[in-house]
Amino acid sequence: DAKTTQPPSMDCAEGRAANLPCNHSTISGNEYVYWYRQIHSQGPQYIIHGLKNNETNEMASLIITEDRKSSTLILPHATLRDTAVYYCIVYNQGGKLIFGQGTELSVKP
Amino acid sequence: GAVVSQHPSRVICKSGTSVKIECRSLDFQATTMFWYRQFPKQSLMLMATSNEGSKATYEQGVEKDKFLINHASLTLSTLTVTSAHPEDSSFYICSAKTAGLAVLAKNIQYFGAGTRLSVL
Numbered sequence: 001d002a003k004t005t006q007p008p009s010m011d012c013a014e015g016r017a018a019n020l021p022c023n024h025s026t027i028s029g030n031e032y033v034y035w036y037r038q039i040h041s042q043g044p045q046y047i048i049h050g051l052k053n054n055e056t057n058e059m060a061s062l063i064i065t066e067d068r069k070s071s072t073l074i075l076p077h078a079t080l081r082d083t084a085v086y087y088c089i090v091y092n093q094g095g096k097l098i099f100g101q102g103t104e105l106s107v108k109p
Numbered sequence: 110g111a112v113v114s115q116h117p118s119r120v121i122c123k124s125g126t127s128v129k130i131e132c133r134s135l136d137f138q139a140t141t142m143f144w145y146r147q148f149p150k151q152s153l154m155l156m157a158t159s160n161e162g163s164k165a166t167y168e169q170g171v172e173k174d175k176f177l178i179n180h181a182s183l184t185l186s187t188l189t190v191t192s193a194h195p196e197d198s199s200f201y202i203c204s205a206k207t208a209g210l211a212v213l214a215k216n217i218q219y220f221g222a223g224t225r226l227s228v229l
Contacts, residue, residue, distance in 0.1 A: 032216075043115070043202045043220035044153065087152075097143070097204070097218050099153040 004088045009104040012082075018075040020103050022088030025069040031091060033064060035073050037084040038102075044087065047073065078107045111137045113205050115221025122193055123229055130188045130224045132203030138183035139205035143218065144176070147200040159186055193228045200225050 005023040012018040024033065034049040048055055048062045050071070055062045061074040075082055087102040112135040122128050132142060141160050145153040157173075159165035159180035167173045175197075177189040186205075190197055204218040 034217075036220075038153075041200070041223070041225075043113075043204070043223045046217050046219065049217070096155055096158060098155060099145075101152050 006103045018078040020073040024090045039084040111219040113221040121227045134205045142186040143204045145202045
């Protein structure tokens with residue numbers, strides 16, 4: 001499964017869009033990009049995933065570059081409750097979900 | 110989304126005792142369940158993968174005789190920490206996924222809320 005690289009931390013003002021980048025330059029053709037988040041002392045929560053097309057759901061949007069080597073998770077209007085560690089994970093559908101260090105997002109009033 | 114229930118949420122035990130943690134998928138059949146461990150300020154570490162009705166597959170460095178995993182039904186998996194010691198104190202999290210064809214498919218893993226184990 002491909003390795004991902006994320007910034008260790010980011011700040012975002014409440015009400016603004018939070019754009020969380022992820023590099024996955026070694027991704028292969030059958031590997032999906034998944035995003036999860038973990039609010040302090042809770043279990044991780046699934047956010048969104050994609051293969052090559054951009055995706056949107058009620059929580060977020062996922063923008064994947066054409067070469068699939070990087071992606072961006074967008075929280076359109078961040079709230080204080082979006083403060084969490086966000087994990088970008090690449091794996092194929094037969095593989096295991098292996099967590100890296102993620103990005104610690106702090107949404108500030 | 111699918112609901113995974115984990116119980117208990119917190120447990121304190123004496124050194125040398127065994128502790129059982131339950132993980133249930135409430136509204137779907139979990140063909141595969143996973144157990145993770147998380148130490149403070151660290152990421153989740155996969156301990157083992159279990160498929161219903163078969164023996165669990167443990168990650169390298171995880172003692173299978175210490176962390177007993179049972180996945181006897183499609184909705185229940187248990188993790189038993191045997192002869193617990195203070196170094197086993199950690200946050201244990203289970204997750205489940207289904208191979209079904211409904212919206213819950215696509216290999217999304219759903220996580221429980223975690224169990225904080227403190228061994229005195």
